Amino acid sequence: MNSEGAPAVPGQFPLDVAQLQALVARYPTPFYLYDAAGMQRSARALQQAFAWAPTFREFFAVKATPNPHILALLAAAGCGADCSSLAELVLAERVGLSGELIMFTSNTTPAEEFIQARRLGALINLDDLNHLAFLAHHAGLPAILSFRYNPGAQRTGNVIIGRPEEAKFGVTRDQLFAGYAAARDQGIRRFGLHTMLASNEREPSYFVETARMLFELVAELSASLAISFEFVNLGGGIGIPYRPEEAPVDLHALGAGIRAVYEATFDGTGLPRPAIFTECGRLITGPHGYLIASVRHIKQTYRTYAGLDASMANLMRPGMYGAYHHITVPAKAHLPNATLYDITGSLCENNDKFAIQRPLPTLAPGDLLVIHDAGAHGHAMGFSYNGKLRSAELLLEADGQIRMIRRAETIEDYLQTIV
Numbered sequence: 244m245n246s247e248g249a250p251a252v253p254g255q256f257p258l259d260v261a262q263l264q265a266l267v268a269r270y271p272t273p274f275y276l277y278d279a280a281g282m283q284r285s286a287r288a289l290q291q292a293f294a295w296a297p298t299f300r301e302f303f304a305v306k307a308t309p310n311p312h313i314l315a316l317l318a319a320a321g322c323g324a325d326c327s328s329l330a331e332l333v334l335a336e337r338v339g340l341s342g343e344l345i346m347f348t349s350n351t352t353p354a355e356e357f358i359q360a361r362r363l364g365a366l367i368n369l370d371d372l373n374h375l376a377f378l379a380h381h382a383g384l385p386a387i388l389s390f391r392y393n394p395g396a397q398r399t400g401n402v403i404i405g406r407p408e409e410a411k412f413g414v415t416r417d418q419l420f421a422g423y424a425a426a427r428d429q430g431i432r433r434f435g436l437h438t439m440l441a442s443n444e445r446e447p448s449y450f451v452e453t454a455r456m457l458f459e460l461v462a463e464l465s466a467s468l469a470i471s472f473e474f475v476n477l478g479g480g481i482g483i484p485y486r487p488e489e490a491p492v493d494l495h496a497l498g499a500g501i502r503a504v505y506e507a508t509f510d511g512t513g514l515p516r517p518a519i520f521t522e523c524g525r526l527i528t529g530p531h532g533y534l535i536a537s538v539r540h541i542k543q544t545y546r547t548y549a550g551l552d553a554s555m556a557n558l559m560r561p562g563m564y565g566a567y568h569h570i571t572v573p574a575k576a577h578l579p580n581a582t583l584y585d586i587t588g589s590l591c592e593n594n595d596k597f598a599i600q601r602p603l604p605t606l607a608p609g610d611l612l613v614i615h616d617a618g619a620h621g622h623a624m625g626f627s628y629n630g631k632l633r634s635a636e637l638l639l640e641a642d643g644q645i646r647m648i649r650r651a652e653t654i655e656d657y658l659q660t661i662v
C-alpha cells in the first residue's frame with residue numbers, strides 16, 4: 244500500500260481466491276465488501292497532508308458511504324461527518340457525533356433539517372442568503388455560521404459537478420459580503436467559509452487554487468466587515484485512480500501547496516489563522532469498497548455479453564456517468580484477457596452495463612467478478628427500479644474478520660411501503 248491509502252497495485256483485492264469463495268458460500272452474491280483498514284489509512288493520509296495546519300479536520304461526506312459502522316470507524320480515526328439531509332444527521336448522531344464534529348451542508352433545505360442540525364449543535368453551512376432568515380425563524384441562529392461560495396465564471400468545474408456558473412449550489416461573491424454582514428448584524432460572531440467545486444479531481448493544483456481563492460476571500464471579508472474566520476472548508480472532490488494507468492493524488496503535494504498559500508495569506512498579517520476542513524467522501528472510502536457479483540449467463544449476439552447477478556441498481560456510476568470501474572476475476576487472474584465483453588446487469592435498460600467492450604479472461608456462468616473502487620457513491624446510489632433489491636454490505640475488519648453491516652433487502656422490504 245502507498246501513502247495515499249489506495250491499493251498499490253491497481254486491481255488489488257484484500258482476499259485471496261479461497262477466502263472469496265468461502266465468503267460467497269456464507270453470503271450470496273451480489274454484495275459489497277469494505278476494507279476497514281484501507282479506509283482508516285486513507286483518512287490518516289489526508290490528516291498527515293494537513294498536519295501543518297493549526298487545526299485540521301476531515302468531515303467524511305456521509306452521502307458517499309452512509310453506513311453507521313463505517314462512520315464509526317472513521318470517527319475513531321478522527322473524522323467528523325459532513326451531512327446534507329435529515330437521515331444523514333440521524334446517522335451521525337447514532338454513532339455519537341455531535342456539535343462541531345458535524346458539518347451540515349444542504350440545499351433546498353427543509354425547516355426540519357435546520358432544526359435537527361441546531362439540536363445537534365452542528366456547524367451550519369448556508370447555500371443561499373434567504374436561508375439566513377429561514378434558519379433564524381425555524382431553528383434560531385447558531386453561534387457559528389458559514390456560507391457556501393460559488394465563484395461562477397471565475398472557476399471551471401469538471402464533468403460530474405458541472406461549471407460553477409451553471410451549478411445550483413452556493414452564493415455569489417457579492418452575496419457573500421451581504422450574507423456575512425447580515426449575520427454579523429444579527430449577532431453572530433464566529434464564521435467559516437466553504438466551497439465545493441470539483442468532483443473526482445486528481446490534480447493537486449486545482450485544490451491549491453481553490454484554497455488560494457478562499458484564503459484571499461477570508462482576508463477581504465475580514466477587512467471589509469470587521470469579522471474573523473475560524474475555518475475554511477475546502478470541500479471534497481479529491482479524486483481516486485479508477486483506471487489502472489492512473490496515479491493516486493499526491494496528497495503531500497496538495498497539502499504543501501495549500502500550506503504555501505496559507506502562510507502567504509495569514510502569516511504576519513495579523514489575521515487569525517483559520518482551521519482547515521475538508522469533506523471528502525470518495526478519497527476515503529472509494530478505493531476500499533468492492534462490489535462482488537457472479538456471472539449468470541454468457542450471451543453471444545452481435546457482441547459477447549456476460550450478465551451478472553448485480554445490476555446498475557447496485558452501482559449506477561458506469562450507467563449514469565460512463566464511469567470506468569476496474570473489473571477482475573480473481574480465480575482467473577493467471578489467464579490472459581482473451582475475450583471482449585459487455586458486462587451487464589438485468590435491468591430493462593441498455594445503459595445497465597458495468598463495462599463496455601472490456602477485455603477479460605474468458606468467462607463462464609458462476610465466475611466471481613470483483614468490481615473495484617465502488618466504496619463511495621456505490622451502494623449509496625442504489626435504487627429499486629425494475630424491482631431490484633439492494634445488496635448486503637460486509638466489512639473486512641482490521642483483524643481479518645468479516646461481518647455483515649447491512650443485510651440484503653428482501654421482497655418483503657420492497658413491498659412494505661405499499662398501502
Ligand SMILES: *Cc1c(COP(=O)(O)O)cnc(C)c1O
Pocket residue numbers: 304306307325348439441442443478479480481522523524525526619
Ligand atoms: C458530494 C459532496 C462531497 C463529497 O464529494 P467526494 O467527491 O465524494 O469527495 C463533499 N461536500 C459536498 C457539499 C458534497 O455535495
